[in-house]
Amino acid sequence: MINIPKGTKDVLPSESYKWNEVERVVQVLRNKYNLHEIKTPMFEHTELFVRGVGNSTDIVNKEMYTFLDKGNRSITLKPEGTAGVARSFIENGLFNETLPLKVYYITPCFRYERPQAGRLRQHTQFGSEWFGVDSVEADAEILMLASDFYKSFGINPTVLINNLGCSECRKKYIQALKNFFEPQIKDMCPDCQKRFETNPLRILDCKVEECKAINKNAPVITDYLCDDCKNRFEELKKVLTEVGVNYKCDSMLVRGLDYYTNLIFEFVDEDKKLGQNALGGGGRYNNLVEELGGKPTPVVGFGIGIERLLLYLENKGIEIKNNQQLEVYVANATNNLIEIIKLTKVLRDNNISAEMNLTQRTLKAQFKYADKIKAKYVMVVGDDELNSNKFTIKNLEDGSQTQVDKQDLIKYFKG
C-alpha cells in the first residue's frame, strides 16, 4: 500500500463542495472588484525565491522544495504566490500596459515543514496583487477585498496592521534598532543573534520569553516614520474604521518575508483555536519588482490560506452550504433501456440534474439509493408508463406522488 505523502491531504468527494464554494466566492469578488486571474507555473527557478522572498527568511533557508531537473537547473516548487506573479509581470512587460493591474490567483504552495494542525506541506492560497498603485485608497481597498472574502463565509477576523515605513524611515529605524540591541544582544537567543546580522526587524517577532522582555523596550517604528508615512497610516486607519474593517494596530508585527515595505497586515484568529493563528497576510512591496529586474512599480497584495479558512470555519461551527442537489433519479422498472436513457437525456438537455439507475437493483433498492444520495424526486419508468406516456413521480421530501404527462415533464421539474 502506498500512502499519501507527509503533510498532504486528499479533498474527498464528500467535502469537495466546500472548495467549490470558495471558488464561487472568489468568482463573485472577481466581478465586484474587477480582478483578473493570473496563472503562473507550479515551479520556478530557485533564484527567483531567493531574491524575491529573501535569503534571511525561514521559507528560503529551510522550507523550500528544491531539486535539480534533468538539465541541472535548480528548480523550486512555489512556496508562496507573489514572487511568481511578480516575475510574470516583469517578463511579460506588463508594466508597460495600462496600470493599475489587479490580478488574483488560487494556487497550491509547497513548504517542507513538520506538519501540524493547520499546517501542511502543500496548502492553497487565494492571493491578489495590485500593481502600479501606491495610495491610501489601494491599501484600504485591498484590505476591504480580503475582509469581504472572509465576510462571505460569515466571519470577520481581526486584521493586525503595522507600517514598516518607506525605505528612508526604515533605514533610520533599523539603525535605531541596532543601537538598541547591540549592548544586550549577547543575552538574547541564538536566533536573534543571527537576526541581528541579517534582518534586525525580525528580532521583534521572536517568541522566546527573554527576548520578548527586551523587545518591550525596543524603539517603536511609529516614532521613526516620516511625516508622509505617518499621515498616510493615520488616514488608512480612518478609512478602515469607516468601511467596517475589523483592524488592530500592532507595532511588533513584522512578518517573515523580506519584500515588505510600508503597510503590512495579518488576519488572525484571536481565539487561537487553530494553533496556527494566521489566516492570511500581506502588505505592500514597492521595491520587489525593481529588485527582480523590472521597472520600479509599487505593489500591494495578500495571500489567504484556504485550508486554514476551512479549519477556522469548522472550529467556529460554521457550515458551508452544499448547493449541489440531484433533482431527479430515474428508476428503472422495465427492460427498455433505450427509453430510460433517452428520457434521462431529455432531462439533462433541459439543464435538469438527473441520474438514472445503472445497476441490477430492485426497484425498492433503487428508492433506497435515491434517498441516500438525497435526490429530490424519483421518476419511475416501467412498461406501463412507457405505454401510457404518463410517469409516476415521487417527491422524496414529502412523500407525495404525482402522475405527469410526458410532454409536461420539463415544466414539472422546472416549475
Place this chain on the structure above:
RNA sequence: GUGGAUAUAGUUCAGUUGGCUAGAACGCUAGAUUGUGGCUCUAGAGGUCGUGGGUUCAAGUCCCACUAUUCACCCCA
C-alpha cells in the same frame, strides 16, 4: 531542526492484573411475498491488532527497534 502523544474493521473507538474462535457503534451489502425510500427488525461481508525482533506455557496487552500518524515549539497560510 527540538519536544510530547498515538498506531485494533471503511470510520470513531472498547478490549480489565498477559489467558480460549478479537468486540461495539456508525457505515456498506442483502432480505422482511406481488412496482416505492427514510424508522424498525434480521442476516452478511469486512481485521496477519502498523512492521520486525524479544520476554513468556501463552502477547492486541509487557520490553526494544523501525515506520507512519498526530500535537506543540521555531516560522508561516
